[in-house]
Every structure is written in C-alpha cells, then in structure tokens.
Amino acid sequence: MKKIVLFGRKVARGCAEGEALVTRQTLSGWGGIDPENGTIIERRHELRGQSFKGKILVFRGAKGSSGWSIAFHRARLLGSIPLAVIFKEMTSKVALGTVVMHIPAVTNLDQDPLEVIESGDWVKVDGDRGIVEITKRNEG
C-alpha cells in the first residue's frame, strides 16, 4: 500500500485515524451543516447530503456566519463530529470551531492536502506533531 506523509503545523492536539471525506470547497457552519447528524446541507455544495461524522474531514476552510464554531460545538455534544480535521486556509472561524470540537487538527501542510487526499483514503492525523499519513485507497 502506498503511503504518503505530509508535514504541517499543529492546530489542536491529539491523534486520530479514519476514512477521509474531502472537499475543495469551503464549509459554512450555521446554515451549512446539520449538527444532529453531521450532514452538509448548504445548497450548491459539492458534499450536500453527505455526513462528516466519524470521518477525517479534509476541506479548504470556513465561510459564512459567525455561528461556525457553535454549529460544530453542538455537533460535538450530539456526537456527530469528525475524528480529526485537516484544512488549508486559516481563519478565526475554523480555528475556534476546531478548538471547541476537542479533536486533532493540522494545517499548513507541505503539500496541498486537497490534491493529495481523496475521499475514501485512510488518513492518520497526529495533531501533536503536525503530521498526516495517507494510505491511498486506489493504489498499491
């Protein structure tokens, strides 16, 4: 199995591994997700109808309302959050949202995670050291 290792910066500590769910688009929190089940509900979003619950969520960044963190905070209390997050673009919304989910998070990777990681790949996130290890689903 082909493994790829990316190095970046810790956003929030902890380690987790699981199946990736990838979007090149930004995500809205309030009005963009359903905290009950972790489903993306934003109209015109490429992941509309899919849930990030129990996945490694790989996405471009956050957009929309300042209810971003509270939407993901509620999802945590309802048990519907991702196992870890990897994102590309830092904003106050995504930083706070990640912190209140209490899950590992990494950014500033040495390769574009949206190019390297595809939905279905197996991904390990080491939030303490800022390392991401990817096992490709379709190769090897």
Added chain:
Amino acid sequence: MGGEEGPARQKAMELLVRYGEALGAEKLVDTNNVCGGISNDPFTRKYAAEAEDFDAVFSEFNLDSSVRVAIPRVKAFTSHLITGMDPEHWQIQGVEPAAYEYNQRREAFCSRIGIQCINTCTPYLVGNVPVKGEHCAWMESSAVVYCNSVLGARTNTEGTESVGASMLVGKTPYWGYHLDENRLGTHLVHVDTDVSSVMDWGLLGYYVGEVVQEQIPVLDGICGIPNISRLKHCGAAAASSGGVEMYHIVGVTPEANSLDEAFGGRTPEYRLDYGRAERKKAYDMLTTATDPEVDFVVLGCPHYSIEQLWEVCRLLEGKRVHSNTSLWIFTPKPLKDHADRQGYTKIITDAGGVLMTDTCPAIGRVHPKGAKVVATDSAKQAHYLPPIMGFETWFGSQADCIQAAISGKWKGELK
C-alpha cells in the same frame, strides 16, 4: 492564568490561549468592545432546561467548559447581538411559551452580568459605532464586515465561545484583522456597471463574495457615495456567499483613499470584472422560487435602519397587505421605539404588517404558520432561508417585496 481572578476568568484565559495557539497568534490584545451573546435556539434551550442554572449554560457554550463555573460581571463593554424571538410578538412568531420563558431568563442573566441587551445584528445602528483602529471582538458576519470595512475598526469574526471569554477578560487574539498587513486588498474588482440602489449593492456584494471567498476585495469604479443601507447590504451579502470580513471601496472606505493605499503598494493578486452579466448571475443565484404566490415577505436583514423604515412606510401608507400574505419587518428595538413615536409602527400595522425586533426568520427560525414561498430584499436572508427553513425564496428590491405583499404575487425582475 493563575486563577486569582476566579475560575470563570481563568477558563476564559485558557480558551483564548488555546484559540490563539490554533490561530498562530503571538499574543492577546486588549479590547473594550465585545459583541456576542447567549444562544436562543432549541438545542441551547434543551441544554438549559437540564442544566443547574445559567452559569452552567454560559460555561459550556460561552467558555467551552463542561465544568460549571460561577460567572462574574463582564470586564469589557459588551453588546448582545440578535436573538431568537421578538419579546412582544413571540406568539405570532409561533414561539412556544417555554421558549419565551427561556428568553426571559436568558435576558435577566445577561443584564445581571452587564451585557447590554440591544439584541440586534446592527449594533452600529444603535450607538455602538467603533472608532477607526479600535480593537473589537465581534460576532455576526454582517456586523464584522461593517466594523472592519466601513468604520475602519478591527475585529476578526469571533464565535460564541470566544466572545464569552473576551467579555470576561477584555482580551482577544492579536491576529488577522487586528494587524495592519492583513487588512490590505487582495482582489481588484473593476465595477463597470451602475451600482446605485440597495438591491444593486446586495448583488455586487453577493457576486464578489462568491468569487473571493474569505479574501479582501477592493471595489474600484464606483460612482457616487453609498450610504449605510447600501454598505450594510453589500457586506452582509459578501459575508454570506463567501467569508468576506473586510472590503475596500476606493475613495469611500477609510483605508482606501487610493487604489495604492488599499493594496499597500502591492500588485493585486487577482483581478475580476463586475458588469451586467455578473449582476445577472448573482440575481439568478439568489432566486430559488418558482411559485409566484408569495405567502411571506421578510424585510430587515440586516435590521432595517431608520431610513429604510421611512422608505418602506412611504410605499405602505394607505395600502393593505394581501390576505394570503404576511409582511414582517425587522429593526433594532431602539429604532422600533423611534418608529412608534414617528407613526411608522401604526402605518405598518394599519397595512396589516408587523414591525418586529430582536430576531429574524433565519436566526430565530420564526415564520407565519404554513409559509412556503418567501420574498425578501436581503441577499443574506435569500441565501440562508432555503437551507435553514426550506423556503422557496424570491429576491428583489424593497419595492418589489412591498408589491408582492400587497398583491400576494411576485412580479419582481432584474431591470
């Protein structure tokens, strides 16, 4: 962080440090202008019903602490943003008595700890007008973009948890829009079509936000000086389709006396044009309705200014809202008091509409029973109502919306 100021301020500092580290901030900066609040949605209400008291609710949702800590008075000047219901018209909004009682408890708690209960998404319309350079910690994307762009004050888009922490300790991470270098433009937008009405400004903001996402557009080629209602709509639209937290208008906004100043002497990373075709695209993106029978007209997102109340009353005076249609207009409570005095509330009521405060349909999830097809003059409301409420939505001018309210039919079009 030693806890000498009590456990709540210690939790607040711990959260700000975790948040600051996630951002990569080098330090915290003092703030004495915080805008945020305590949620009033079904989830928080359910949590509150099972919690020991409001201190426990604030601990979880405003300090990210599952451990209950006693909440002291706020240290920073703090304004409460928009909430979940109108405290006067909650019954016609379909709000349950238990939710109303929660709201009363929530407001009493906020007053006790010193939060100003102005309950609006537009604090800058009712006296909280930060000065250029002032460090703020605001939530509410439409208020944040107004604060940075139009007023030249400095805030990131904060969240429920970070404003809770900031109000207790008077600090916020020194990151993002608090630093000069992060306030410069990235995208040059060449505007080569007439942008003059409030609707035009919403379309421009919505298109630009969709393209630039969370970056900083510089609008060039604007003729004339847009006023509060126009800039309020533009920013709210750009913050909905994208994540725009700051924009410049050359010759208008305080950090863009020239193109050179807006970009800090740098070359724009990207250039885009905004003309008739782009305007049409924004209009089409905002329209999700096909049924012309409008049963709900929503005005006042962001909350209407006095000028907009004056304008809507000129259209409504002596008219009658259609029997199958509800007209709800939203404004801050202090402006409703003015509308009462000015006779505007009576004009709206006599026409069969309702002037409401403290909330909006997207935030409060409040609506007339059975509503399905909405008309609004707000790009933000048109963006959020379909996913949140499942309404088909028409977008147009204030006049289009009032015509729909009176006739019960949508006849608006892009002119």
